[in-house]
Amino acid sequence: AQSVTQPDIHITVSEGASLELRCNYSYGATPYLFWYVQSPGQGLQLLLKYFSGDTLVQGIKGFEAEFKRSQSSFNLRKPSVHWSDAAEYFCAVPDSWGKLQFGAGTQVVVTP
């Protein structure tokens, strides 16, 4: 069965600095991969998705992610964070029934 691991529970980053969030997956075939963001008190919003093709995926809010099959990773990056990027970030992999397996989430704190 597929699973998702987000090794970092909590990351603190200065405003304007770069951000990278790690995601590792366990899946037999090439997976579909998603990154969602949850702002405080809000629902989940899709940042980006990987289905196939180009392994570097561009998303909303200036985020990108790179699929690396050899490392079973799908890390999320942003070159310069804004205070509004403070949120919980979830990596997810769906099964063939559409059931999303979420990672435990990474909380991002942005300092001035």
Added chain:
Amino acid sequence: DTAVSQTPKYLVTQMGNDKSIKCEQNLGHDTMYWYKQDSKKFLKIMFSYNNKELIINETVPNRFSPKSPDKAHLNLHINSLELGDSAVYFCASSQDTKANEQFFGPGTRLTVL
């Protein structure tokens, strides 16, 4: 226009009560889901309906009963509420059961006292 909406946003109730949470999507999607997010922010699927039929039923106490009157609505009824039911419940929808992106509602924060 809100794509996936849930009511109520907050629900505070006593142990033993019965309560319902409603969800509606206006995206024309065939598949809808209920997820539970616990106090540690861990998200786990509870149920999924496709065209009003139950297709995913995770190990959830039978006090939880989903109902889908039509493709656009998926409600969650909870009987005999317990303290451990306190969580945020998210509704989501997707075009179909294949691995398409899911659109989430804003969540319902349930607090059982």
